[in-house]
Amino acid sequence: MIDDHLLRDLTPQVLGVLVRRGADFAAAEDAVQDALAEAVRRWDGEAPDEPKAWLVTGAWRKFLDARRSASARVMREVAAHREPAPGPAEQADDTLLLLSRCCHPALSPASAIALTLRAVGGLTTAQIARAFLVPESTMAQRISRAKRTLAGERFERLGDARTVLRVLYLMFDQGFADDRTGGDLSAEAIRLTRQLVASVPRDPEAAGLLALMLLHHARRPARRDDSGRVVPLAEQDRSLWDEAMIAEGVDLLQHALAMDRVGEYQAQAAIAALHDDAASAETTDWPQILEWYDELARLTPDSPVVALNRAVAVGHVDGPLAGLRLVEALDPGLPRRDAVAAYLHERAGNRAEAARLYKAAAQATVIEAEHTHLLQQAARLNRDR
Template identity: 65%
Template structure:
């Protein structure tokens, strides 16, 4: 290992090292625990004494930790381990089981929250403390969640093909959590999705995983402009687009174009196409809203999602006017989250400020996110103030 110590590079080795231990006979839960202990030792020692073969070092240390646990269980097991489990000296095996670890952590028996937590531990290599801080829960609570998840997947076949669509959903959940504590989960999700994209398809080409990566890159590029210094939200129409990361935008567009060229369109590719149109426009008013609506039509035909229908109604309001947008919104379930916020925006756009103010206030009362609630409350106050002038 050359150059300065890089913890992200260290953590990128975690799933393949877990795979080696499982192939040697450790169950998944014990392998993951052993690798976590090896990571702690690596963080302590590598900055001063970097190994020539980082993966081999992790495998060796993690395997020893695993053997220590097995040996401590009983004298009988100590004898069996000494004769049966001790590996022959030699290089680390070449097989890369990273994709299998992705599949296990997104096992269909797990809840979404458990799948995300286990992915962050066993694939991203985060500690339980880091995962707990990211989700603002006590470390003991997160430890229990991860332990239950590991018990659930420990009986699953390590060689059984998994579901890429489920893995992608888990990674998108990680991305949408943003960042908290000392871990940037959005950046971590991008790193893991890059890794998945190289493993998922023939020659590292899986259009829908690439579509997810493009979507993440395009959204992440706008992050510097998305909030003010006081933490309040800045809507897309008011964002300073000079703050957007043009390098990430260009990469996202390039990845998306390569994915779309394979003519296997999926949900994430279509979402990314919409994000690319926003990224390409100098302002909200100059956005190609007609094409945005066309992409939403294709996405709606594919998913029949109420959320897509809601977002499409707002886009129709931009492309064809507020009344057309409100007519499209009439077909959307009014109990859907953000329905009132969308209705408020379209009513304001139509000139009905009193109704818009009332809807903004109702949307604020229903918001579960503090930043969103603050933004909606300010919108209602702004319109009420205008009405009183």
């Protein structure tokens, strides 16, 4: 049986090769999809010795065939690109190059992020729509418009660096939120961010983003119990956390902060580092975490997610009722708002209201593990009343 993970890993690399050779994005993506379909038919359940070489050669041939059938003029233009002889694939990893090129200046940041999550991250349109909090049909139209915008573009200009960081962050976050099926996506985001940091060593936000990823990813072994149940941060067995990964994240963060150009990813990493540094939930340095949330709110004043998370910190420092006042001022439709309100109500002793809100939050989430966890929280409070 063909390894689906192998095909998913190779797809952006092969797509990157075609784009680097001069193929426009939409045509390259079509050619790669055709080559993947042929691979499923012809590999007979087992990949060849050089699967990337096979896919690159097959996709390039299909791209040439499609262009030749369009017109004789296009055929002459593409014929200038000599088709490579059969043999080992190019060893350069074009995935990061593809990501940067897809963050093209001709695209809005939102469209660039959506397109690159699809091409590089391998996310479905539905997964990307959930990340953007929009209907799937809206996201499908956005991706289609982005492809049309890039039609004919030769990707000669690098994409915006901030957009590239945002794409990598969303890619990691998607995998981290649904870690049973998205763990590989988180690992790929970390791998790409390592490449980015190596290529721009003086960019503190790139280093801050990698630190943030590592400090969260280090907790992954403790995020579920033996039955698969989600374990909240406060209840996790901290001895299972990856200490080496935490140390690497802290070192990266200190290096980034020393450049004295604090950005949102560095601030988020600082908050994660304070959580990781605490020996227990009870010893968490919430006043310092709140200070970093204040800084993060200054850096991202229009972010409702930051405002929601800051309300939790306020609830620990100034009391749950103070945190609830902040939550009540936010949009009722904001994802996780009910879950945060439930947590703060429980801390305030309002168990019935907390149970109601946990149940409402469960009904709003599309992540199965989170849905189950929130229902269990509601059931626990109803049982203990």
